[in-house]
Amino acid sequence: MRVGFIVNPIAGMGGRVALKGTDGVVEEAIRRGARPIAPDVARLFLHELSNYAEARDLGFLTGPGPLGEDLLAEFDFPYEVIRHREVGYREVLGVRVPDTNSDDTKELVRRMLGRVGLIVFAGGDGTARDVFTVAGKTVPILGVPTGVKMFSGVFAASPEDAARLVAEFVGGNAELVERDVMDLDENAFRHDEVRPKHYGRALTPYAELLLQGAKEPTKTDEAEDVDAIVEALAEELEDGIYFLGAGSTVKKLKDLLGINGTLLGVDIVEIKNGRARLLVKDAAEKDLLKFAGEKTRIVVTVIGGLGFLFGRGNQQFSAEVLRRIPKENIIVVATPSKLRNGFIRVYTGDREVDERLRGYIRVRVSPWMERLVKVV
Structure with a gap:
């Protein structure tokens, strides 16, 4: 099986510094001392996946540089890179940050359709929204949790559980279920206003205990x-x-x-x-x-x-x-x-x-x- 693999390299940077998200506030997050965490989480996912026998025949389709290529180069998985554009970097207060955005995610998903049996993305709710906006229900998606909120139901409980879930799916032991894709207005969220929006229901591999639920309000x-x-x-x-x-x-x-x-x-x-x-x-x-x-x-x-x-x-x-x-x-x-x-x-x-x-x-x-x- 061929799997699409997309990394949002700035996802989750706002969490520890109390920004409740990273959309549009990367510079502020860095000023507060944040550093990229998504690559390390995605690397852990790939490391865990490499230990499963079911993953030996897996191939990947991924994005250039920090969007997936750099991490897959550290492992023995065969992979092909979709070079939709040259990805540059910028330096913010001494921290080197990839110059990527949601359009990269959407374009990569667009070019993966019909070529992969599953899309795995490392990011948060914003990334889940971007992937689903293009993929719809044409291909199953699975999130490796690297964001801050992750209120959508398409995320594995951890990067280790994501690896196991991919292995179970490849081995035919995970069913496909429909899970909610949700996102919040992060600017409103930072001001104690919860404005959730439901974007639809995505097809997602499911095995007991490995997939988290979606956010629910108090009854x-x-x-x-x-x-x-x-x-x-x-x-x-x-x-x-x-x-x-x-x-x-x-x-x-x-x-x-x-x-x-x-x-x-x-x-x-x-x-x-x-x-x-x-x-x-x-x-x-x-x-x-x-x-x-x-x-x-x-x-x-x-x-x-x-x-x-x-x-x-x-x-x-x-x-x-x-x-x-x-x-x-x-x-x-x-x-x-x-x-x-x-x-x-x-x-x-x-x-x-x-x-x-x-x-x-x-x-x-x-x-x-x-x-x-x-x-x-």
Whole structure:
């Protein structure tokens, strides 16, 4: 089988620096200390794929230079390059960045149609949208998660799972299902406004546990339950430093504590003598590292539909941050609908940290009850 392989080399750069995306803000991300992460994630995908016997007969069709060619050159897979144009580079504050855009993705997909049995792309929701806009349902697509939000249902849970899913698909052990392609207005998202748009349903390889779900809002009939859980939790918080995560559930806690926190970012709060004080609003990874320690606590919720605790939309909680905070200091709040799969996911890109977080974690599901939920 021949597989299309496209890398968005700037995807995900805005995550750790609290930009909630990278579209149109690459320069700002670099000013805040961001560096490209997509090539490393895509490289991990190819490395994992090379270990599967089913991948021995795979060939790739890819884009020039940073769009795929550079990474495939590091492995033994046969590949052909679509040289639709010469891809240049630009330097921003000492960081060399490929001069690529969404038109490159669309043109590569256009030239792959009819020549591949699957298109694998490394990127985020914007890349998924670009691939689907051209491919439609003419060819299956699969995302290697390298973006910030990744609310679409066409992404594997991790680059390792993407590799396994490709192997299962090639071996005839993965069915094709229709999954939602979604994207948000990133500029509005950075200003705490959620404006999702549904672009359609793509054909995607599926095997149990390897593919993530699509983002879902909190159910209306659970809103009162969330209020009750948050009110009970607010009364129980001890004095100390807290990292309050993203999402409407934790935002209710921020409001109840009387702080002007963000809806979609991470805020650093100090509680002293029962009163909360906002230390850092919309914190980046570097801010969290200044306060992370054995006594620091984290309050987070599970992203509805995706089932992720860490690794989607909150990359400020990096492996280095989570390494410094005991697992028992992570307070998880979630309504039962967010736990319907029976497990929740974490993916920091650091296997040691992910392994420490796996096992079981307590999740507050009502004002008076916690549930032990498996972390995978």
